[in-house]
Structure formats: C-alpha cells, structure tokens
Amino acid sequence: MKKILSVILVVTIFFSCKTEPVEEPLYDSTLVQVSVIDALLQGFYDGFFPIYKLKRYGDFGIGTFHGLDGEMMMFNDTIFQVLSSGEVKIPNDTIKTPFAAVSPMVSSKTISLSTFNFNQLKEEFDSLFPTRNIFYLVKIKGNFSHVRTRSVPAQQRPYLPLVEITANQPEFEFENVKGDIIGFYCPPYAQGINVTGLHLHFLTADRTGGGHLLEFELENGQIEIGNLLHYHLILPEQGDFLGGDFTLDRTDELEDVEK
Numbered sequence: 001m002k003k004i005l006s007v008i009l010v011v012t013i014f015f016s017c018k019t020e021p022v023e024e025p026l027y028d029s030t031l032v033q034v035s036v037i038d039a040l041l042q043g044f045y046d047g048f049f050p051i052y053k054l055k056r057y058g059d060f061g062i063g064t065f066h067g068l069d070g071e072m073m074m075f076n077d078t079i080f081q082v083l084s085s086g087e088v089k090i091p092n093d094t095i096k097t098p099f100a101a102v103s104p105m106v107s108s109k110t111i112s113l114s115t116f117n118f119n120q121l122k123e124e125f126d127s128l129f130p131t132r133n134i135f136y137l138v139k140i141k142g143n144f145s146h147v148r149t150r151s152v153p154a155q156q157r158p159y160l161p162l163v164e165i166t167a168n169q170p171e172f173e174f175e176n177v178k179g180d181i182i183g184f185y186c187p188p189y190a191q192g193i194n195v196t197g198l199h200l201h202f203l204t205a206d207r208t209g210g211g212h213l214l215e216f217e218l219e220n221g222q223i224e225i226g227n228l229l230h231y232h233l234i235l236p237e238q239g240d241f242l243g244g245d246f247t248l249d250r251t252d253e254l255e256d257v258e259k
C-alpha cells in the first residue's frame, strides 16, 4: 500500500519573551527536536530550552543537559538523568537542554523478539521497519542478558568538541536486567540535523541505571515502532550556535561519538 508521507520541517526560533508565546498544537506523530547534532559536535553545550517544556511535546525521548551533564531519557512523562557516575536522578524541571528529541509515545507496530542484539537490529532493519525514509520512535522492552551503555561528564567552558569528550567516556555494563531501550531512527537526509540511523538510550526497569546505548543482548521482549511523519525543530536565538560552522561534513566525528 502506498502512502503519501509528508515530513513537515517547521523551524521555530525560540524567543526569550517575557510572556510565553501561544504554542501551536502539533500532530501526534511529531518528532520535536531542540538544536541540531552538528551543534553538539562543535561543543555547543549551553542549555537554552527548559526540560519542563519538552513535556509539552511528548512523553518519550532522549537528549542531554546543560554542560553535557549526562544522558537524558524521557519515559512515561518522567525525565531521567544518567550521570557520568552511573547514578540516575530525576533532574530539576528548570534545567535547560542544549540537545534533545521527544515525541508522543505513538505505536504503529509491535513485534515480539527473542535472543536479539543491536547488530541484528541494524542488519534486519528492513524486515522490521516499513521504510528507511521516515522517522521512527523505537522502544524495546524486555529482559536483557547484557547491556553496555555510556554517559558523559559535565563540561565547563571552554567546551571541547564532543568527539574529544566521548574518547574518555565512562561505560557501564548490565547483566540479566529488565529495562527499556528508548530512542529514534532518523533517515539519511537528516544528516547534520540529528543522528542518522538509530540513536538509542537504555534505562533499567528499576530506574537505577542506563545511558547512551552501545550494545545489547535481548533474551526476550518486544519492540514497538512508531511512525513519525512530522518534524518540529527548535533553535536557539543566541549563544555559540549563531557563530557555528555548519558547512562541514561531520559524519566521521559523529560515527566516533556514537561508538
């Protein structure tokens, strides 16, 4: 069945008005993103968008915090912060993010999985997902025999590029754990704007561990895939971003950062 898929790119400049602007309602299947990945790669870690505002756009998402202080997971409307110590906390709502992506928890397809790992998810992508050319929400819930994650330590100015920070990233291993993988798939044409392909974070079911996902071995569980057909981008009005160089191809840097 052919579907006409429309990806609407709406760029919203984030104004620091004294009165809150009236916000347009968004479609349910909208991926809402704060800043772009090439800004984070350049070391633009100053938060500019308060995390309580992310909750207006969805109950599911990933990102980071002001100064790159850990990995963010938004799950069932709660925002979790995995610090570089491995500790998980619920951050103050007024903390700002320099980069995040959220959406409502839409579910277009659920598939049961057993003995399944990250490489299989990448290799068998075309049998699980209808196309590589739209955005998806991805959630995998289940029992994992092994998970490896990382977080990043909070940074002070002058900020180093992301690739230099992740070279010394603290990593965490989990064995025989229940949990949730949370994240998004972005199509190839999103290069520079977001991580193309899969960008996933992990949170244990008891909410005591997690981070940016590097490896997983699922024993059994299920994957939920949500088709996201609309895109809403929120950019800063001031700060490093305005003087950034967005002409470079940072694909190789991003590949190093994601490992």
Ligand SMILES: [Zn+2]
Pocket: 062, 071, 199, 200, 201, 212, 213
């Ligand atoms: Zn991440």
